Amino acid sequence: MQIDRTPLPGLVVLTPVRHGDSRGFFSESWNRARMAEHGFEIDFVQDNHSLSAQAGTVRGLHYQAPPHAQDKLVRCGRGRLFDVAVDVRRGSPTYGRWWGTELSFENGRQLLVPKGFLHGFMTLEPDTEIVYKCSDYYAPECDGAVLWNDPDIGIDWPQVDAPILSDKDAAAPRLAEFDSPFIWEGAS
Ligand SMILES: Cc1cn([C@H]2C[C@H](O)[C@@H](COP(=O)(O)OP(=O)(O)O[C@H]3O[C@H](C)C(=O)[C@H](O)[C@H]3O)O2)c(=O)[nH]c1=O
Numbered sequence: 001m002q003i004d005r006t007p008l009p010g011l012v013v014l015t016p017v018r019h020g021d022s023r024g025f026f027s028e029s030w031n032r033a034r035m036a037e038h039g040f041e042i043d044f045v046q047d048n049h050s051l052s053a054q055a056g057t058v059r060g061l062h063y064q065a066p067p068h069a070q071d072k073l074v075r076c077g078r079g080r081l082f083d084v085a086v087d088v089r090r091g092s093p094t095y096g097r098w099w100g101t102e103l104s105f106e107n108g109r110q111l112l113v114p115k116g117f118l119h120g121f122m123t124l125e126p127d128t129e130i131v132y133k134c135s136d137y138y139a140p141e142c143d144g145a146v147l148w149n150d151p152d153i154g155i156d157w158p159q160v161d162a163p164i165l166s167d168k169d170a171a172a173p174r175l176a177e178f179d180s181p182f183i184w185e186g187a188s
Pocket of ligand 1: 063137
């Protein structure tokens with residue numbers, strides 16, 4: 001597994017090794033024991049899978065608040081998407097900063113999004129599927145969102161004429177109105 005750090009402490013890109021042969025490839029997208037050797041002690045308990053039919057679909061910027069905050073390991077099962085995380089850990093030196101990368105079936109990259117980050121993505125092709133592991137169960141009472149195109153965050157989204165969003169996401173509050181429940185605890 002290739003581990004690449006990002007400018008936001010705790011947010012890393014994990015790229016599994018693909019063992020190719022005449023049939024195609026095999027890769028281990030997550031191995032708890034191996035990742036614990038690198039300091040990533042995470043027990044995932046729920047796997048999610050969503051399909052977005054149209055390019056330009058935006059889902060996010062979402063979080064799940066404590067006591068059900070989630071670490072997420074995100075990858076693209078089919079198609080291409082631009083995946084983004086925003087640091088909202090109070091006291092973090094990178095509070096309010098974003099970082100994003102393209103995830104695709106082709107590149108096999110995965111984004112490990114720790115608790116304390118908002119997460120969102122924009123699809124870049126029709127019929128794009130995202131699959132991700134979560135370290136806590138869905139808790140709708142703890143589910144929340146911040147506005148995807150908040151100018152105070154300033155995410156450099158790929159250009160689309162008419163992004164497709166849920167009503168919930170379109171009406172999400174801005175970062176300035178968001179009372180983050182997450183605390184910076186220091187990270188490598
Ligand atoms: C998240 C979730 C949702 N649902 C149900 C609730 C709704 O009936 C339906 C769609 O939910 P929602 O509109 O919140 O789905 P997304 O907009 O894809 O939200 C997700 O997308 C962003 C990018 C994330 O990182 C989060 O995991 C999650 O918030 O699935 C469940 O049954 N279990 C779940 O874990």
